Each structure stands twice: as C-alpha cells, then as structure tokens.
Amino acid sequence: MFSFNSAFEAPSGSPIRELFKYLARPGMISFAGGYPASDLFDRAGLDAAAARASQQPTLCLQYGPTDGIAILKEQLAQLMARRGTPCAPTDLLVTTGSQQGFDLLLRVMVAPGDVVLVEQPAYPATLQALKLQQADVVTVPVDQHGLDVAKLAAVLETGTLRRAPKLLNTVPTFANPTGATLSLERRIALLKLAARYRFVIVEDDPYGDLRFDGTAVPSLFALSERVPGSRDWVVHLSSLSKIVAPGWSGICRALCDALDTHLARHIAFHRPAGGMFVWARLNAARDASDYLRVCIEQNVMFVPGVAFYKDAADRAALRLSFAAPGVEEIETGVHRMNRALEQYCDEQ
C-alpha cells in the first residue's frame, strides 16, 4: 500500500500560523507574530541594492555557488565581525533563512532516535523540525537568565539520558518566546559542557542586533575561542530577516509601560533588553488560550504560551510581540487586553 513517511502522517501546523486568519480582521491589533514592522523597512536601501544587483546580472541573477556568492560571503563576514563574532568567509554557508540552516544540520547530523536537547519554552518551528527528523527531544528549563545550565549539567552527569546527546539548540540572546538572555557565566559553563560531552551547540541568533538596553554579551561562537576544546562544537545561525527595521526602543518600552499601567494586577513579566518579545504570565492560574478567545472578540491578539512547549506546558503563559504594531496601537491593544481580561474574569 502507498503511504507517506511516518513522521509526516499527521503533521501539525504552526500554532502561530493558525492565528493568521484573524489578522485580516479590520482593526485587529496583533501582538502575535514575530514580524518586523513593514513601515520600518529600509526601502531606499533595498531599492539601491536591487538597482546595483541589476547592473551585474551574471553575478547576481545567474546560477551561483551552492554555499553563496563570494562577495556576499565577504560582506557577511564583515557584518559578523562588527557584531563581535568574527569568522572567515569560508566558514559561512548562505541559506534561505536560518530555519533552512537548522533543517540541513538536522538532516546531516540527527538520525531517528538521537537525543537532542532543547530549551523549554522554545520556538515552535524548532520542535517541529526535530519531530519531523524523529529526534528524541529532551527539554531543559529556562528562567529569566536563559537556559538553566546547572540543571543541564546535572542531567549529563547523572547519565539519565537514553543516549549521549548529539545536539543542543538554544536562542541565547533575546530568546523566543521568553525574551531572556543567557548570562556570560552560563555561556562559558555551557561551552565547557559541549566540549566535555561532545555535543553540537546550535546557537540561533536572529535577534542579537535588536538590543536597546544594556551591553552585549558575546555570542557562544565568539566565546568558544576562549574555552578550550569547544570551538568545533558550536554552529552559529543568524538571519537578516529581523534586522532590516531600525529603532525599536520606544516601541518596546511602550509595551512594557502599557502593561504596567493597565495590566500589572493580572499579568507578570520581565522587561527584555532587546529582541521582539515579552514573555508574560496571567496571575491566578488563568488559561491564556481561553483568554485569547475573548481577546480576539476585542480585536487584539497574542500567542498563548502552550505553543512553545513540547509537553507540560505552562498554560498561564503568553508571548507578546512588540515589533509589528506602532506605539499608538500598542496603547490601544493593551487597553483591549484589559477589557478582555475583565470580561474573561466575569465569565469564570
């Protein structure tokens, strides 16, 4: 009989993309998607780049090398150096988004049943890619300083895993969904663990450039120069798709300020120092998915936290993206969330 491959027999869609259909509603304010604001795209810069590409059709429009056009790789290496993560052009592989980079890595490295460590909560597409590769996903908890490296060390030391882990995936800077940044001490400890237990750290860094507070912590890739034996165990993924839009700081503070003003009694959260996301929790063990349904009636959206867990989800958690709406919309949106919360509490 004809059949699909087992991992694809009951594919689950992205819980975030499921919310897409509500986006088209007139007047909807969305804190749901992790998208940059279209208003802030550098259109003049993109136009100039397109015009220059058109002047060099063989270089830019013809088939090119699989690993990326040489001049683009040189520019990317310079960008990486400016970010404090120097690398050689030959170290780089250009992919169609960092998700493709992760997918390729899994296909080359992870066989069905291999143990892969993932922070929890995590980006849902990470969990989905691992599920399709039939990895044995083991979660490691995070707190407001990122991955709990001490807990990870305990798991590795006690040898409770079915197999030695092959890979660990982490968004150490302005994580999705928590917004947390891994501290310097934890980064060094994590690199030591990778060198000792011989697993690959996949450092996913799409948000590192979106800092508006505090000073940058070096990337795991940059730090691996200083931690003996760890260099070969770090793969750094990055993306240009989040950083074409400048100037976030006013927008971010606007969301946190509005949450403080209108929802402080009902919602707890940590102020992030960058990125796109505020990770929050409803007080009194309320369910964020139920709350979302009332919010959608009020024309405001977010992503319930349950989307970011492999299992044992925190049902009170929710993710608010402050990237796409403007400052006035944020104020209006949080107002609506407050009204929805009152309605939701009445219904209980």
Added chain:
Amino acid sequence: MFSFNSAFEAPSGSPIRELFKYLARPGMISFAGGYPASDLFDRAGLDAAAARASQQPTLCLQYGPTDGIAILKEQLAQLMARRGTPCAPTDLLVTTGSQQGFDLLLRVMVAPGDVVLVEQPAYPATLQALKLQQADVVTVPVDQHGLDVAKLAAVLETGTLRRAPKLLNTVPTFANPTGATLSLERRIALLKLAARYRFVIVEDDPYGDLRFDGTAVPSLFALSERVPGSRDWVVHLSSLSKIVAPGWSGICRALCDALDTHLARHIAFHRPAGGMFVWARLNAARDASDYLRVCIEQNVMFVPGVAFYKDAADRAALRLSFAAPGVEEIETGVHRMNRALEQYCDEQ
C-alpha cells in the same frame, strides 16, 4: 561516538559543479552548465518588478504564507494555463527552485529502501537527492523519444522489483541531458501505468517553454485529466530560472550546424526541438572524459555523459549546452573541439 547520518558520510559533489573551476579561465568557452545566457536576462522587466515590489513592502518584503503569496500564486496559475497546463492557485506550492520541491516530496513520501524509478541518463541532482533519501533507485532506459515506457511496463508486469515502486521521476520535455521529448502515445501509456500500479509521477518541466521547433506536446499533468484514475498520481514541478531569457532558436541551430560541419565524422547526435541541451556520442567507442581533458587544454568544455548515469554509464556520451555561449562563441568552441579531437586521436 559522534557520527554523521550514514547517507551523508561520504557525500559526492555534483560532477558538473566540479567543472566550475575551469570556467574562470580567460577565453574559456563552456558548453557545460545548463545556465541561461546572462546577456539575455530581461533586466528592464526585472527592474520594473523590483520597483513594484518595493512599493508594497508588507505584501512583498514581509513574512508571508508558507505556500506562497496569494497574488503570486494567481499569476503562476495564469502562466500554467497559458502553457496548456491549467491548475487552481490552491493546487500550487511555491518553493525555492524545483529542486527544493523534489526534495520536499521525497522527504514526505520516500522512506529508506523504497523503490524509485528514474530515467537513465538523468539529471545528476535527481540521483543525488534520491541517494541522500536512501531510496532504492531503479533506472529505466531512454531513447530519442524519451522514457522507454514499454520497457517500464514489462518491468512492472513481471514483478521483478523488490517492492512496488513509490515514485517515478522524469523530465518528459527536452530532457536533461538527452534533449529528448516523450511522445504523446508514451505519455498516455505512462499515465495508465501510474494509475494501475499506484505510483506518483514526478513531472519535472523546467524547459517546456524553450521550444523553437514543432508543436508542444501536452504535459503529463494536463493529460491526466483525460486518463481515468491518473490525476492524483501526477506532481508537476516547474521553474522560472530557465525562462527569463528569450530567443534561443538561432543559437540552437548554430550549435547543431557547427557540429554537423566540423564534427560529423566523429560525433553522432539528435537535433532537439527545444530546451538547452544536445546529447551526443563520440564514435569509435571513445571516452568522453579523456576527450574533455584535451578539450580543457584547448579552452572549451562540456559535461561527460558519465555524470548522468547511476551505473553502467555510456562512456562515449557527452552533453553540450547551447544556452550560455553566444553564436560566435559556439562556432569557435566547436572549432576547438575539433582540434582537440584530432589531438586526442593522435594520443590514442
């Protein structure tokens, strides 16, 4: 111990890309790559498209639906209708090149050990993708009318395959590397076989629009409307990357004419009615790979036929692409091939 997935432990590069390094030689004339001529890119059209995209940043530059932007899918459906292969926008999935479409299909449908039928000779990247998916590849011979469907029927009827085939891959129009086009009768017979034996036909059609002689044969996808039970067994892959360049016919005839004039004694070939490729054979059982080495010394290149076989390669075969060089270069290039052939014969 840490290890890569077995299919990736000894990856082989593309034999065509291996020739890339010679492309940079001053004065090299290449009949090797299947690339459109950069001179013929519709730069004004591409510039206008880029400018229009920039006017609609949310639609064109923002994250979009996984299956492709709706307005693009509508345009592609109209293009398919003009090509005689009508389909609904909802039938379409936009991918980064047709090779990605093939790769996704294999991942969803083909498990290690599944039987996949492939024409021989075939496009090397097809063989490579199947190898990485650990498919059991069974080849079906082709002649100047394309896939030998009668031989395929015999194989299916005698039940000599280890398992029922899951998929058949074919380039039925202006095949790579042979340039052959599958006849109407064979197309209908193939669709009947797919319906009867329940395997998916992957119809790869990057070259169908590049016809300069004769009348178009309907695609397998279009014909499947007429062959009962076959519609659900056809996946049609296409690409825009070969058709941004118009006006081939003079160039094609130039290559065949030059071959006739200078090399008729040494090389046999069929004149293709479209596409990018002339598939040829050296007479007297000469080895095209050895001949290529002498040609490279004379600053002219092609791809030896051995690159397109899974096994039992025809070592005298070679593929000449007439897409990239201009008319004058073709004349010069074939001259050089003639000189190289004399030198090669002297060396024997």
